[in-house]
Amino acid sequence: MKKLLLALLFSLILVLAACGGDDAESKDSDTSSDTEQSADSSTPDPNNEVNIVASNFQFDKDVYTVKSGEEVKVSLKNDEGMHGITIEGLDVNIDGEGEATFTPTEPGEYKIICSIMCGEGHGDMVSTLVVQ
Numbered sequence: 001m002k003k004l005l006l007a008l009l010f011s012l013i014l015v016l017a018a019c020g021g022d023d024a025e026s027k028d029s030d031t032s033s034d035t036e037q038s039a040d041s042s043t044p045d046p047n048n049e050v051n052i053v054a055s056n057f058q059f060d061k062d063v064y065t066v067k068s069g070e071e072v073k074v075s076l077k078n079d080e081g082m083h084g085i086t087i088e089g090l091d092v093n094i095d096g097e098g099e100a101t102f103t104p105t106e107p108g109e110y111k112i113i114c115s116i117m118c119g120e121g122h123g124d125m126v127s128t129l130v131v132q
């Protein structure tokens with residue numbers, strides 16, 4: 001019984017260490033960059049590239065913008081924790097760090113979510129891809 005409890009405790013520590021972080025520190029840095037994020041994301045990237053940086057429990061931007069009818073290269077980098085992305089409605093999935101290419105044909109807004117359960121803030125990891 002002690003071995004089972006010890007194994008469960010060790011597993012819990014590993015899970016918390018993988019996605020844990022100091023939320024106070026990341027929230028302080030977020031407030032200063034909110035206006036920069038809005039300005040940067042309203043214009044499509046001329047190369048139709050989306051570079052997403054994930055940390056606990058957020059993406060680096062609230063909105064990413066691309067052009068429809070052109071190939072898009074999306075890449076994911078994990079700065080803190082282990083994350084993946086799914087872009088709902090576009091059949092785009094990246095598990096862990098990596099990249100994918102796709103061609104969006106319909107303008108609109110598509111939800112980007114973290115696809116790897118990363119801890120208690122996992123549900124807050126949402127962003128938007130705007131296809132113009």
